[in-house]
Amino acid sequence: MRLLSVLFAATLLAQVPSPKYERPAPDQPIPFSHKTHVSAGLVCKQCHPMPDPGDFATFPATSLCMNCHREIKKDSPHIAKLAAHHAEGKKLPWARVYRIPDYVFFNHQQHTAVDGVTCETCHGPVATRDVLRREKDLAMQACMDCHRMKNAKNDCKLCHDQR
Ligand code: HEC
Ligand code: HEC
Ligand code: HEC
Ligand code: HEC
Ligand code: HEC
Structure with missing residues (x-):
């Protein structure tokens, strides 16, 4: 009986859906940690x-x-890979975490100028993450919900067909 109820509880837990916009972390070419680098004193704008x-x-x-x-960690195989790309003049092929379709207009500068909106609003607590995965909703409904809340425009042409 006890075992059965434990099994029952486990089944229920397994069925709690995680929000559907969440994604597992994509494979990256080298294990870059935001937590390590922000703790080392770097700020978002230096890299983005x-x-x-x-x-x-x-x-x-x-x-x-x-x-x-x-100098730092130059004997690490990951840093050797970074150095090899650098020597060949190649970019590291980072897998994208947040990506919206090309038919949607979006501008970072305009959004980070909005009162009370920070990187964390749309990307979560990046500075505390070793690995990034999609943890915030940036689908059409989420964009429109914030626009409604902040009294921004919300007509179709704002985000589509602007150009
Ligand atoms: C201000 C200096 C600084 C800059 C700039 C910097 N890093 Fe780092 N990086 C560090 C430090 C400090 C560590 C932690 C070293 C340790 O664990 O002892 C680290 C660790 C790493 C590691 C883990 C290495 C391992 O095998 O443990 C990777 C991968 C890495 N950095 C990639 C990058 C990439 C990619 C960039 C550029 C986008 C970058 N770093 C820019 C300072 C820096
Ligand atoms: C040392 C350079 C460095 C710093 C500082 C840094 N980033 Fe990054 N960021 C990267 C690199 C490299 C990637 C690609 C690897 C990854 O996704 O983890 C990245 C990826 C991202 C992504 C995922 C974008 C996508 O769609 O793929 C977001 C969001 C992001 N950074 C936000 C931030 C924020 C917010 C801060 C400040 C808290 C910050 N970053 C600080 C180097 C940096
Ligand atoms: C209002 C929401 C919002 C805010 C605020 C925001 N971002 Fe983004 N970010 C996005 C969206 C949406 C994308 C995907 C854009 C695309 O695919 O064209 C993105 C993509 C990115 C990328 C991927 C590469 C690129 O060039 O766009 C990085 C890096 C990034 N954001 C970093 C940041 C940082 C750092 C901040 C704070 C200074 C920030 N974002 C604030 C919504 C936001
Ligand atoms: C956290 C709140 C918030 C989120 C999330 C958000 N926006 Fe916005 N957005 C705003 C506000 C506020 C404005 C008005 C800014 C102004 O008037 O300066 C705006 C303005 C815009 C504009 C008009 C810029 C211009 O040319 O005047 C576009 C386009 C836009 N957003 C697209 C998007 C898209 C696409 C998404 C989702 C991927 C999104 N926004 C998510 C708050 C948000
Ligand atoms: C604030 C920005 C914003 C506004 C306003 C907006 N959209 Fe979108 N729309 C998006 C984003 C972001 C996506 C991409 C969603 C994703 O990642 O698949 C999208 C996707 C779509 C798609 C592709 C199919 C889908 O549902 O994913 C259609 C069709 C569409 N929008 C129509 C409209 C129409 C019609 C309106 C006006 C009623 C409108 N949109 C207003 C941001 C917006």
Whole structure:
């Protein structure tokens, strides 16, 4: 009887759905940790500067990494891979965590200028994560919910067919 109820409870737990926008972490070319690097004193903007026109946050060049990794952990196989890409002038092929379709207009600079909106609003507590996975909802309904809450425009043309 006890065993049965334990099994029953386990079945119930297994059926609690995780929100459907969550995704497992994708495989990355090397195990980059945000937690390690933010603790080392680096800030988001140093690696994701949002150059004009500000649509994209962008990913850092290998040269930025090599400023430290010419010395730090240079015997690690992961750092050897980083150094090899750098020497060949190649980017690291980071797998994307948050990605919306190309037919949607989105601009980082404009959103981070909104009162009370931070990187964490849309990406979760990145600075405390060793591995990033999609943990926030950025599908159409989520965009529109915040727009409604903040009294921003919400017509179809705002996000589609803008150009
Ligand atoms: C209002 C929501 C929102 C906020 C706030 C936000 N992001 Fe994003 N972020 C997105 C969306 C949506 C994408 C996917 C964009 C795409 O696929 O074109 C994204 C993608 C990214 C990417 C992938 C590459 C790129 O060039 O866009 C990085 C890196 C990133 N965000 C970093 C940040 C950082 C750092 C901050 C804070 C300074 C931030 N984001 C704030 C929604 C947001
Ligand atoms: C300000 C210096 C600094 C910069 C810039 C920097 N790192 Fe690091 N990195 C560190 C430190 C410190 C550690 C932790 C070293 C340790 O564990 O002793 C680390 C660890 C790592 C590790 C883990 C290595 C291992 O085998 O344990 C990887 C992978 C890594 N960094 C990749 C990168 C990448 C990719 C970039 C560029 C996007 C980068 N780092 C930029 C300082 C830096
Ligand atoms: C040392 C450089 C560095 C710093 C500092 C840094 N990042 Fe990143 N970020 C990266 C690299 C490299 C990746 C790609 C690997 C990954 O997804 O973990 C990345 C990926 C991301 C992504 C996933 C984008 C996508 O769609 O694939 C987000 C979101 C992000 N960073 C936000 C932040 C925020 C917020 C901060 C500040 C708290 C920050 N990052 C600080 C280097 C950095
Ligand atoms: C956390 C709240 C929030 C989220 C989430 C959010 N937005 Fe916004 N967005 C705003 C606000 C507020 C404005 C109005 C900014 C202004 O008027 O300066 C805005 C403005 C915009 C604009 C108009 C920019 C312009 O040209 O004037 C577009 C396009 C847009 N958002 C697309 C999106 C998309 C696509 C998503 C989801 C991937 C999204 N937003 C998610 C708050 C949000
Ligand atoms: C605030 C931004 C925003 C507004 C406003 C908006 N959309 Fe979207 N829309 C999105 C995003 C983001 C996606 C992509 C969702 C995903 O990741 O698949 C999308 C996807 C779609 C799709 C593709 C199918 C789907 O459902 O994923 C259609 C069709 C669409 N939108 C129609 C509309 C129409 C019609 C309106 C006006 C009533 C509208 N959208 C208003 C952001 C927006």
